[in-house]
Amino acid sequence: MAQPEAPDRGIPLPASPAGSALDRGLGRAERSLVVGLAVLAVIFLMLPVIIVIPMSFSGAQLLTFPPPSLSLRWYDSFFGDPAWLSALLNSVVVALASSVLALILGTLAAYGLVRFRFFGRAVLEANYVAPLIIPPIIAAVALYIVFAQAGLLGSYEGLIIAHTLHSAPYIVLVMTVAIAAFDVRIEQVARSLGASQRVILLRILLPNLAPSVVASWMLAFIVSFDEVILTLFLFGNRETIPKRMFTRLELQIDPTITAIATMLIVFSVAALAVVYLLTRRGGRALLGQAH
């Protein structure tokens, strides 16, 4: 397909060093269009986060931006409401329990996937990561039907199982990368010196991978803490923070949610910063993965 050769619009010719050559895919007019759209995209991504924080300090009942007056009343209305506090407690309990379980199971699974070669390994690996791709609504329906028959609907046990299944894939992802990067020869030396598999795992591998372990555990915690859909279906009358937020959202506009949102944003950002510092590699693995 022959294109008409457009005249070169005053773009410096390629005598430039290779380093800046990255910039030179397009002409200048197109470049500003690209940068404009890109900046727009970043603003678009950040806008909700930027808006919610000042809104949480609003003194007004209506959601108007910028807030007409400043106050902490929505924080009061969160901490003064037993329903929100019990939701918070539920969230913390479920997130702690499920993230620890997911950490144990996910790390063992990752170790098996990286260190052992066996028939069906690829299928197994795909299966471990499958809950990331399959919409949570599907897992919610499947677990709902099973839990209803097993009498687990509305129970802590049931929800913890569900959240463990939901967050374990993140741990498998981070830990497979971390374990694969750990020199297998160190394990071989330990084994030749008479260490059992358990000693190798607990005394050698885990201490060395501590940053990844902590990072993946925090990811699992946040994933569970933010989870809505499974909780909505499986937790019966009990509430967690996201579930209560969601049910309140459907009913009416409640500015208390902006206060919670702000606290959760601060929490997530802090956690993300820690994760980032702890494991560049693990973080990169997550970013590279589509989900």
Added chain:
Amino acid sequence: MLLAFNLPILLMLAWSFTNPTPTLSHYAYLFEVPIYLRVLANTLRIAAITVVCCMALGYPLAYWLRSMTPRRRLLVLTLVVLPFWISILIRTYAWIVILGNNGLVNRALVDLGLLGQPVEILYSELGVIIGTVNVLLPFFVLPLYAAMTQIDERLMQAARSLGATQRTIFWRIFLPLSLPAVAAGAILVFILTLGFYITPAVLGGGRVPMIANAIALLINELPRWELAATISTLLMLAVIGFYFVARWVRSRGTA
């Protein structure tokens, strides 16, 4: 762990095929009742529009990231990744503030005299699409950016030394090389949109039903579990199918 995930899924499959005797009647029923087809059409349309919007915003963003200095790139990448880790619920909620009748956008439009009165952006398909694009844009940008960094800069230099213009280089070399990643990202965004529940429920205000909302309705309100299981099964097969297509496309791109 595998058991705990796969078993319920298999049981769900069983539900969708039994009545309680083995049957395909649930599947037949779904295709006879127009409401389900309408919800399906609705979902597919929203997913397609979301994909187009993600491409329009995401491609320039990934391209821009590629051309940055490492320090700025880290900053912008952090900004792209950050919303990723903030609850979908919060981001969705923020759009109520922005898009509502009394929200930022409407007030700005009215104050500028562009509109006589606020338009309903919230609780419409447009609101839902804004929400889905907002949530899914990072899923599109990050893999695309990763793929773009793999494109060999020497190809462009070679083209330039042979006298190609900047525009030709982009359209004839860079764009074709990045297309597999664009296609893979588009499929990914598409399948993720299919399963969206929160965004349509909150930003659609019940007026923009998507598949996941229909499933929730069948479980919680009606209750018709066997139909919910049937729709879930179809959705899951579609998602897995598309996922493998995306993987295949991407692996061809990097080969």
